[in-house]
Amino acid sequence: MLPDLTRITADLIRDLDEKINELALGEPHFSNVLRKYPFKKENFRPVLQERAIEGHTTSKLAFIDGGNGEILGAPNFSIQFNRICYCLFKGKERIQKSKDTIDRIEFLSCTYSSFRNKEIYYDTITYPLSSTFQNLLPSESDLSFDSSDRSIMDGRERADIRRVASIARRFAEWSFAAYVAQKELEKSDAIVMDGTLHAAFTHESAYAKKLYEATTEAGITVTGVAKTSRLFTDTGLSLIGAVQKFAEDCKLAFGSWYLPIAEVADMDHQAMIFVTKLNQQAKHVFRYEIQRDQHNALTLKEIDNIFFMLAENSRDITFAGYPFGCAVADSYGRVSEHDLEYYRALVMGEAGKQGNWPKFSRHIQSVDAHEILNSLVGL
Amino acid sequence: MQDLEIVGQVIAGDIANILVREKSGKKLELGDLLVAEEGDSRLLILKVYGLVYGSQVPQLAREMASGLKLEGLGAGLDYFEPHLRNYVIAEVKAIAQVINNKARIPKSLPTFFSAIRHIKKEDLAFLTKPDNPIFFGNVRSGSKVLDVPVFLNGSDVFTHHVLIPATTGRGKSNLVKVLLWNALGSGGKFGILVLDPHDEYYGRHGKGLKDHPSAKQDLVYFSTTPVKAANTLVINLQSIKPWYFDGIVRFTDAQNDAIDQYYNAFNDTWIENVIRDTPLPNGVTIAPRTLGVLRRKFDSVLGIYLDDADQLQCRSKIFSDNSGETTMQDIINSLEAGKIVVIDTSRLLDQAELLIGSIIVGDIFSRYQKYKSDGRLNDKPVISIVIEEAPRVLGTNVLESSGDNIYNTIAREGRKFKVGLTAITQLTSVIPKTVLTNINTKIILGNEMSVERRAVMDSASQDLSDEDRTIASLDKGEAIISSSFVKFAIPIQIPLIDEIIAEDNEPQNSPKRRVVG
Structure with a gap:
């Protein structure tokens, strides 16, 4: 007998509706923060127009983003192609980079496993595609991880080597941001990182710290926009969804706003967390973070100015409310399958030339059955 | 090539359809003649035969953006960097390769990513004035006219x-x-x-x-x-030979036979004699109906007929039996x-x-x-x-x-x-x-x-x-x-x-x- 799909899906939706109870939005849920800001209508602050911001300065925003992809992989090694880019904007206008500034760094990395001290370790060697990138890449000693390091583990599972392989790119993003700040930015400008300012991996906070120190000295603010957020309220709702609902309920008089959520002061995460709607036509609101110490040193007008600059950059009609610079940096930094194919051919060719391919392929075979099945069904 | 001259860049294609991204604001036209320089004294002349839109923005996003604008929801929103993200792609074809001022049929593609400019007078120096020249017009690139006369x-x-x-x-x-x-x-x-x-x-x-x-x-x-x-256009009927009607006026076999008989009998005055119904010598006879139809055809084609005084007349005054010799x-x-x-x-x-x-x-x-x-x-x-x-x-x-x-x-x-x-x-x-x-x-x-x-x-x-x-x-x-x-x-x-x-x-x-x- 065929299942009654209509009834089953109706039950499913009804149950989910019951479980998501928006009547009780709750408050932001954080286990370890310095300060939480309860949902209050008066906490919403409008994104002001420049004329409303006393002492407004048109500052630059530098957007940093990167990507990486696996060229060849096995459980015991992962060869990756990494790319990190930036772009500069002043409001909606793109600013040309200085002539002598590197606009991207690209490098190959090889993460491999080894057994020492009765444990599996992952180590990574980096190979810059230009010698000018060398100083911007993380130290290889910082890219050595015990596979049972909690910062890289997935629950109780040993970390997947591909996750570890992406850490080199993440560290390089911090270094590159510091480089861009030094070469391109000046006082009252801001950096917009892709994602949060959480330096989650072991050794990562050292790279973040270098950036914070360099920028604080220069009067530059480090921020981050997260495309996704997995934060919750203490009633189990998604934080982003709850803020949107709360904003609707408040019937705000302004179309674009920002709302402080929490101040975090961990060793590895020092941030003032906001949720912001950057355009009144926007369907999305985003988690936005400003480095905590830098935030605390800013006046309200300076904070208003940062949100104004960000909102000005978020008026692109194809994705209203999302900073255009983030989209540009994402497209520049993105690693395509086309890129990977190119490097794959080079790497495999060289492996064949050196007679190593049979050895590598034995290990690759332990994870490529899925791909073979995909190819059999035409995927 | 000077930056200011550049109107586009080769981005893809094949020998029959080279794709050139238009530089913003350059407004390429159908029929434009473009040039890809290939080094000293070598260039490819390209012609635009198609223009299409290109965009870095996916179709669905463009449709939504358009909807926002059309429905009045796009206030304050616009395309950022429209010149980079939305553009025109010209479909071009190489029509001539010029090497040392000599044109030949092109057999190669322009260099990938090569810059493209509009054609200039000097590029067409190979169009020289031949013997017995006839001027046809000036070389045109799209709707722009060049100071290059074309003589063949x-x-x-x-x-x-x-x-x-x-x-x-x-x-x-x-x-x-x-x-x-x-x-x-x-x-x-x-x-x-x-x-x-x-x-x-x-x-x-x-x-x-x-x-x-x-x-x-x-x-x-x-x-x-x-x-x-x-000059007055008058043609003497005696100038008209039977075969001049070939392919112009359709006659039946019987009518053609009658025409041959009259031409053989009266030579250059054959038409006049058909009109006058002059009997043929040697007892040769033509069916009166056939002759009647012939006379009507000559009347309708040449406008000639006999008037009441039996004089040959032409309605258009072009054909005559006594002038225009x-x-x-x-x-x-x-x-x-x-x-x-x-x-x-x-x-x-x-x-x-x-x-x-x-x-x-x-x-x-x-x-x-x-x-x-x-x-x-x-x-x-x-x-x-x-x-x-x-x-x-x-x-x-x-x-x-x-x-x-x-x-x-x-x-x-x-x-x-x-x-x-x-x-x-x-x-x-x-x-x-x-x-x-x-x-x-x-x-x-x-x-x-x-x-x-x-x-x-x-x-x-x-x-x-x-x-x-x-x-x-x-x-x-x-x-x-x-x-x-x-x-x-x-x-x-x-x-x-x-x-x-x-x-x-x-x-x-x-x-x-x-x-x-």
């Missing part, structure tokens, strides 16, 4: 026939006037017969060929209602002297006009055949017959139903005897391919009918298979010359005849810039 060797072009296909209002008449104007004063190199059904070339009521500085010596005008110093000789002698002969046929019926053409063309063709056999042809000027609505004599239906005619014969064999056609038509598709392929120069004007464009493209001397939209978009006076005498199909702008007349009649100017020789 008139002897080659006219003997190998010219086709001028276009619909009404695209500048056919102006083109013919320009060609005739520039052929005038050739010093006897071109004898051109113009059957002018609209009486528009001489300039009876305004400016025209009569205003050419050489008109007095080299232009001859015949009309049934002549203006001062023009030298008309045909005068016309043919003028052509042979390298003059332009314009015959006003505006008061004639179709068939009468074609018959007159047939008489003249038949005679001049016979003469030229004889000159060839005598070895004197090289001393004679090239002859071209300008025929409007060419399918009247070259159409498939006509040729199938009425058989060969002198025009068709010239289309096939005329070049051997330095006699060619300049055929004007709106309906190229009804002319047989065998005829079209014999016409080696086509001056293609705008045409909105795809069937007609296809017929022209299929028979062109160059591969014009991608030019469909370009031909459809040709504005008045814009044309493409496709000829076996040029390396590539050259887009041209034909000047207005009135401007040429004004310019060439300014006291300080002689018409040498455009005239032959």
Whole structure:
């Protein structure tokens, strides 16, 4: 007998509706923060127009983003192609980079496993595609991880080597941001990182710290926009969804706003967390973070100015409310399958030339059955 | 190449369809001639035959953005960096490769990512002035006219026939006037017969060929209602031989038999005797009904009849039994002297006009055949017959139903005897391919009918298979010359005849810039 799909899906939706109870939005849920800001209508602050911001300065925003992809992989090694880019904007206008500034760094990395001290370790060697990138890449000693390091583990599972392989790119993003700040930015400008300012991996906070120190000295603010957020309220709702609902309920008089959520002061995460709607036509609101110490040193007008600059950059009609610079940096930094194919051919060719391919392929075979099945069904 | 000159960049494609991203604000046009420089003294000339939108923004996002704007929800929103994200891609094709100022058919792609610029006068230095030059117009790039005159060797072009296909209002008449104007004063190199059904070339009521500085010596005008110093068009019936009707007027076997009998019996006066119903000698009889039909046909075609006083009359006053004895000789002698002969046929019926053409063309063709056999042809000027609505004599239906005619014969064999056609038509598709392929120069004007464009493209001397939209978009006076005498199909702008007349009649100017020789 065929299942009654209509009834089953109706039950499913009804149950989910019951479980998501928006009547009780709750408050932001954080286990370890310095300060939480309860949902209050008066906490919403409008994104002001420049004329409303006393002492407004048109500052630059530098957007940093990167990507990486696996060229060849096995459980015991992962060869990756990494790319990190930036772009500069002043409001909606793109600013040309200085002539002598590197606009991207690209490098190959090889993460491999080894057994020492009765444990599996992952180590990574980096190979810059230009010698000018060398100083911007993380130290290889910082890219050595015990596979049972909690910062890289997935629950109780040993970390997947591909996750570890992406850490080199993440560290390089911090270094590159510091480089861009030094070469391109000046006082009252801001950096917009892709994602949060959480330096989650072991050794990562050292790279973040270098950036914070360099920028604080220069009067530059480090921020981050997260495309996704997995934060919750203490009633189990998604934080982003709850803020949107709360904003609707408040019937705000302004179309674009920002709302402080929490101040975090961990060793590895020092941030003032906001949720912001950057355009009144926007369907999305985003988690936005400003480095905590830098935030605390800013006046309200300076904070208003940062949100104004960000909102000005978020008026692109194809994705209203999302900073255009983030989209540009994402497209520049993105690693395509086309890129990977190119490097794959080079790497495999060289492996064949050196007679190593049979050895590598034995290990690759332990994870490529899925791909073979995909190819059999035409995927 | 200077940055300011760059209008686009090669981004993809294949040999038949090279894709060029347009630089923002440069507004490439269909038919634009572009250049990819390939190093010292080497360049590729490209032609735009298609324009499409390109965008970095996915279709769905564009649709949504448009919706926001259209529905009034997009206040304050706009495309960031629209010049980078939304653009035009030109589909181009290499039409010539120029190496050390010599053009050849291109066999390679431009360098990938090479910068593209508009064509300049210097790039076309290989377009030199040939012997016996005839001016057609200036090189045109899209709608921009370059200071590069296009001359072809008139002897080659006219003997190998010219086709001028276009619909009404695209500048056919102006083109013919320009060609005739520039052929005038050739010093006897071109004898051109113009059957002018609209009486528009001489300039009876305004400016025209009569205003050419050489008109007095080299232009001859015949009309049934002549203006001062023009000739009266009267053709003696004795000039008309039976075979001149071939392919023009359809006769039954019985009628043809009757015509033969009368011609054998009365020779040059055969028509008069048919009209008068003169009995044939030796007891030969023709069915009265057959003769009756013949008389009616001569009445309708030639307009001749017997009046109540038994005198032969012609309604159009063109045909006569007692005058116009030298008309045909005068016309043919003028052509042979390298003059332009314009015959006003505006008061004639179709068939009468074609018959007159047939008489003249038949005679001049016979003469030229004889000159060839005598070895004197090289001393004679090239002859071209300008025929409007060419399918009247070259159409498939006509040729199938009425058989060969002198025009068709010239289309096939005329070049051997330095006699060619300049055929004007709106309906190229009804002319047989065998005829079209014999016409080696086509001056293609705008045409909105795809069937007609296809017929022209299929028979062109160059591969014009991608030019469909370009031909459809040709504005008045814009044309493409496709000829076996040029390396590539050259887009041209034909000047207005009135401007040429004004310019060439300014006291300080002689018409040498455009005239032959």
